[in-house]
Amino acid sequence: MYEHSSTHPADPTTPADHPAAPDGNALTRQSxxxxxxxxxxxxxxxxxxxxxxxxxxxxxxxxxxxxxxxxxxxxxxxxxxxxxxxxxxxxxxxxxxxxxxxxxxxxxxxxxxxxxxxxxxxxxxxxxxxxxxxxxxxxxxxxxxxxxxxxxxxxxxxxxxxxxxxxxVDIPQDRLPGVPVHGGGQPQPGGSRQEMLDRAATWLTADNGSQVPYSQAKVWKDGYRQDCSGYASMALGLPTPGTNTVGLATDRSITRPVSLGELKPGDLLIDAAGDNNNRHVVIFEKWNNDAHSSYTAYEQRGGHGTDHRTLTYGLPGGDAEFKPYRPVKFGD
Structure with missing residues (x-):
């Protein structure tokens, strides 16, 4: 389990961010x-x-x-x-x-x-x-x-x-005939919470079936930094390479504070205090029980990379420095 200590996820004040703890067709003739x-x-x-x-x-x-x-x-x-x-x-x-x-x-x-x-x-x-x-x-x-x-x-x-x-492509159509169309991927402003979670899930298997490795210095193939705030920025569809954790918490064009009881899928829990060795952000998916004693979240953490696991950050008995925030793109 992640502890707020030397193993706490890091998050620099510049673009790089926070290592988290190692815990836990048929062809158509052209016209x-x-x-x-x-x-x-x-x-x-x-x-x-x-x-x-x-x-x-x-x-x-x-x-x-x-x-x-x-x-x-x-x-x-x-x-x-x-x-x-x-x-x-x-x-x-x-x-x-x-x-x-x-x-x-x-x-x-x-x-x-x-x-x-x-x-x-x-x-x-x-x-x-x-x-x-x-x-x-x-x-x-x-x-x-x-x-x-x-x-x-x-x-x-x-x-x-x-x-x-x-x-x-040398065809008369404006789209490829006979090829499936899907709308998954990086959400646009006003996109759904499910789009955001779908986007977050892609990094679990993006590295040839494995999770995207953690790095404050590197960017993944989609252009986003491979740290926790780069990951959250990717899921939200923010400009590449992504903002940092402080920006996710303080920029009111991105998020606004909410209470723990208001948490919905796609909201964020953010610890924006300290330096790049302390800050961290995770993506809330769902409560694990009626008592709200734990939740399942998507996370990009040091020593592991992309993860989808049970957490208690920000809950009573957990790390109190984590605060809940709602992406304003959802409109609620």
């Missing part, structure tokens, strides 16, 4: 209109912009000397290496195969313009004239190249694993 629209001559985008905010999934250079301009995509969905339970069910469908067009399309770790680039799709490169995708996400944010637009991001299984705007 001439699509070819005309997509393969227009546009200004080339410098390769140095790859992975920088505002250059989400662009094509640079290309086939017949034609180039494509940058596209922008706002933050949305889940880590490319992790699936929610809902997403896992759609992956049972066989991956679909589609042609690509253009070059230098950035593949991201998540459907998030700020998430790390995990590779490029270049039609002229060996093995990259086609992609396979097992599901797609409607981000609600439109990406356009000329007159061709889409709000969908495809989760690629090859030749690179990650997320790619559907605008990069």
């Amino acid at each position: 001439p209109f699509r070819r005309t629209v997509l393969r227009r001559v546009l200004p080339a985008v410098a390769a140095a912009g790859i992975g920088v905010a505002g250059f989400a999934g662009f094509a640079h250079g290309s086939e017949g000397g034609r180039a494509a301009a940058a596209t922008a995509l706002s933050r949305d969905t889940a880590p490319g290496s992790a699936l929610t339970a809902r997403a896992a069910s759609v992956r049972q469908a066989a991956a679909a195969d589609f042609p690509t067009w253009g070059t230098r399309w950035v593949v991201h770790a998540s459907a998030d313009v700020n998430s790390p680039a995990v590779g490029l799709i270049n039609k002229s490169a060996a093995g990259q004239d086609r992609i396979t995708a097992d599901y797609q996400v409607d981000t609600g944010h439109q990406v356009c190249e000329g007159s061709a637009c889409s709000t969908f991001m495809a989760h690629l299984t090859g030749p690179v694993t990650g997320f790619l705007t559907v605008v990069a």
